[in-house]
Amino acid sequence: MTQCSISLATPRDLPRVQQLIRELSAFHNDTAEVTLEQLQTIFCGEAAPALAFLARDGDTIIGYAGVQRKIKIHAAQPMFDIQHLYVCQQHRAKGVGRALIAAVRAHAGASGAKGVTIGTAPNNMTAQAAYRAMGLEEITDAGPRFWIEIAEDSAR
Numbered sequence: 001m002t003q004c005s006i007s008l009a010t011p012r013d014l015p016r017v018q019q020l021i022r023e024l025s026a027f028h029n030d031t032a033e034v035t036l037e038q039l040q041t042i043f044c045g046e047a048a049p050a051l052a053f054l055a056r057d058g059d060t061i062i063g064y065a066g067v068q069r070k071i072k073i074h075a076a077q078p079m080f081d082i083q084h085l086y087v088c089q090q091h092r093a094k095g096v097g098r099a100l101i102a103a104v105r106a107h108a109g110a111s112g113a114k115g116v117t118i119g120t121a122p123n124n125m126t127a128q129a130a131y132r133a134m135g136l137e138e139i140t141d142a143g144p145r146f147w148i149e150i151a152e153d154s155a156r
Helices: 013-025 036-044 096-110 125-133
Strands: 007-008 051-056 061-072 077-087 116-120
Touching: 007 013, 007 096, 013 051, 013 077, 013 096, 036 051, 051 125, 061 096, 077 096, 096 116
Parallel strands: 077 116
Antiparallel strands: 007 051, 051 061, 061 077
């Protein structure tokens, strides 16, 4: 079990957050394109739409949860969605992800949110097994989600 502390990211943490996002993207065979300036707006700006929870082992950031604030419109209920959960390879299966999720849950509750959602790629059986082992409730009736591409010319 890795002993870690959890805190919210500050602007000085963003280069490391960017590195973790790149590692997570590579894990999913994707490329992270987010810039430090964009991360500043996303996580630290005046009206930041998201939060970055960081797991630290001493001064070293070993994991990250990117959490988006949302609202369940039909119920007017605030909620949070963990869009990213990433733990560095050597710290996996040691409670770091569990600590990040617990911190998000506590923050959400203190913020008046009614729940937290988290997803994973359909082929990421390790994450699915971990979430089940943590006792997270599986959402089976949410159905598939779909992407609608917006071409640059049609957005104008």
